[in-house]
Amino acid sequence: MVTTTTPDGEPLPFNIETTDVAELEAAVGVLRALDYRQGGGFCRDAVRVVKTASLLLHWGTVPEPLRARLYTVLADVHNLLGWTEFDIGHGEPARRRFGRALELAAEAGNDNLVANIRYRLGRLHLHRHDVPRALAEFARGGVAARRSGSRRALAILQANEAWAFAMGGDERAALNRLAEAETAFTEAGSWLPPRPWEAFFGEADMAAMCGTVLTELAESVAPRHSGAAIVQLTGAAGRYGADMTRSRSLTLIMLAQNHALGGDFDEATRIGAEAIELAGHVGSVRPKDRLAPLQRRCLERRSDPAVSVLLEGIAEYRSRPLS
Numbered sequence: 001m002v003t004t005t006t007p008d009g010e011p012l013p014f015n016i017e018t019t020d021v022a023e024l025e026a027a028v029g030v031l032r033a034l035d036y037r038q039g040g041g042f043c044r045d046a047v048r049v050v051k052t053a054s055l056l057l058h059w060g061t062v063p064e065p066l067r068a069r070l071y072t073v074l075a076d077v078h079n080l081l082g083w084t085e086f087d088i089g090h091g092e093p094a095r096r097r098f099g100r101a102l103e104l105a106a107e108a109g110n111d112n113l114v115a116n117i118r119y120r121l122g123r124l125h126l127h128r129h130d131v132p133r134a135l136a137e138f139a140r141g142g143v144a145a146r147r148s149g150s151r152r153a154l155a156i157l158q159a160n161e162a163w164a165f166a167m168g169g170d171e172r173a174a175l176n177r178l179a180e181a182e183t184a185f186t187e188a189g190s191w192l193p194p195r196p197w198e199a200f201f202g203e204a205d206m207a208a209m210c211g212t213v214l215t216e217l218a219e220s221v222a223p224r225h226s227g228a229a230i231v232q233l234t235g236a237a238g239r240y241g242a243d244m245t246r247s248r249s250l251t252l253i254m255l256a257q258n259h260a261l262g263g264d265f266d267e268a269t270r271i272g273a274e275a276i277e278l279a280g281h282v283g284s285v286r287p288k289d290r291l292a293p294l295q296r297r298c299l300e301r302r303s304d305p306a307v308s309v310l311l312e313g314i315a316e317y318r319s320r321p322l323s
Contacts, residue, residue: 017066018066021066021073024070024077028073028076028077028080028196031077031080032080032196032197035080035083035084035087036200036243036244036245036246036247037244068108068109068110069108071104071108071110072104072105072108072110072113074104075101075103075104075107075108075110075113075117076197078100078101078104079097079105079113079117080197082094082095082097082098082101082120083120086120086123086124086127087285088283088285091124091128098117098120098121098124101113101117102114105117110148111144111148112144112148112150112153112195112198113195114141114148115141115144115145115150115153115154115156115157116141116153116156116195117141118137118140118141118144119138119156119157119160121137122135122136122137122138122157122160122161122164123160125137126164127289129167131164131165131167134167135161135164135165135168138157138160139161141153141157142154142157142158142161145157150191150192150195150198151184151191152188152191152194152198152201153198154184155181155184155185155188155206156181156198156201158177158178158180158181158184159177159181159206159210159213160209162175162177162178162181162209162213163212163213163216166216166217167216167220171221171222174216174217175213175217178209178210181206181209182206200247204236204239204244205236205247207232207235207236208233208236208247208250208251210229210232211229211231211232211233211251212233212254214226214229214232215229215233215257219293223261226258227262229258230255230258230259230262233251233254233255234255236251237251237252237255245278245281245282246282246286248278249275249278249282250286250290252272252274252275252278253272253275253279253287253290253291253294254290255271256268256269256272256294257293257294257297259271260272260294260297261297265298265301265306265307268294268307268310269306269309269310272294272298272310272313272314273309273310275287275291276291276314276317279317280320284322287317288317288318291314291317295314295315295318
């Protein structure tokens with residue numbers, strides 16, 4: 001392959017080929033898998049992929065058929081970097097990364113990726129309990145998902161919109177939107193193969209989202225939702241494997257929270273301890289933040305020796321810096 005040199009003296013392919021883009025796509029796939037397994041604190045090598053893709057676009061000769069694909073890779077890695085920044089508690093850098101990802105995805109003409117970025121921006125606002133902004137992003141994502149024709153993308157956005165409604169205490173809207181997502185998911189067998197950024201959303205995540213919405217409603221509206229939440233979260237936790245450690249830890253935290261809400265502190269302490277042990281292997285602040293409701297419930301029963309031990313474990317874990 002003919003090579004040239006960037007202004008920094010780095011060698012660069014002059015004629016960009018399909019294999020160059022495929023190698024970048026594979027690298028992003030490895031980083032995404034690492035993020036699912038160990039959390040955002042382990043994915044900073046994605047910056048190198050951004051640099052390489054940017055150099056290819058700006059200093060290489062990119063055949064027109066590959067240009068949209070290369071823009072998509074660059075948008076995808078900015079999207080992943082935004083998620084890792086969010087995962088380690090850097091909200092403003094995350095927002096900037098997502099903004100850049102949106103620009104690049106639009107340049108690529110990739111509505112499916114735009115929908116996914118909007119979903120992640122919505123999650124950033126939801127984590128801050130900013131329901132109006134979260135709903136606005138999910139709505140914009142839904143428009144992009146419909147343009148793309150991806151029912152998987154639409155189901156992801158509907159499920160997360162249900163979560164936002166539940167956080168805002170709108171029980172009817174939350175349950176209606178969740179039902180729409182579940183209906184869409186019953187057709188999953190006819191969906192097109194998922195794009196890399198949406199491939200995570202399978203049976204386990206659908207069940208986890210149902211459990212999440214019901215948990216939020218149990219806290220914000222009525223405890224009666226807790227029993228159904230336990231069923232969904234138990235099913236989701238059982239489906240998550242070692243490749244989805246962060247998701248399993250977050251699911252177990254909510255499961256323990258529901259048991260505590262129902263007064264079953266034996267199960268709450270057992271499951272809570274498992275959740276903390278798992279979370280300790282994840283480079284993410286989200287389990288720390290999600291433990292707050294369980295911690296509040298346990299404080300009501302701190303005279304119980306087992307609950308006291310769990311409270312100590314929660315406090316120690318939440319005070320621990322990310323590894």
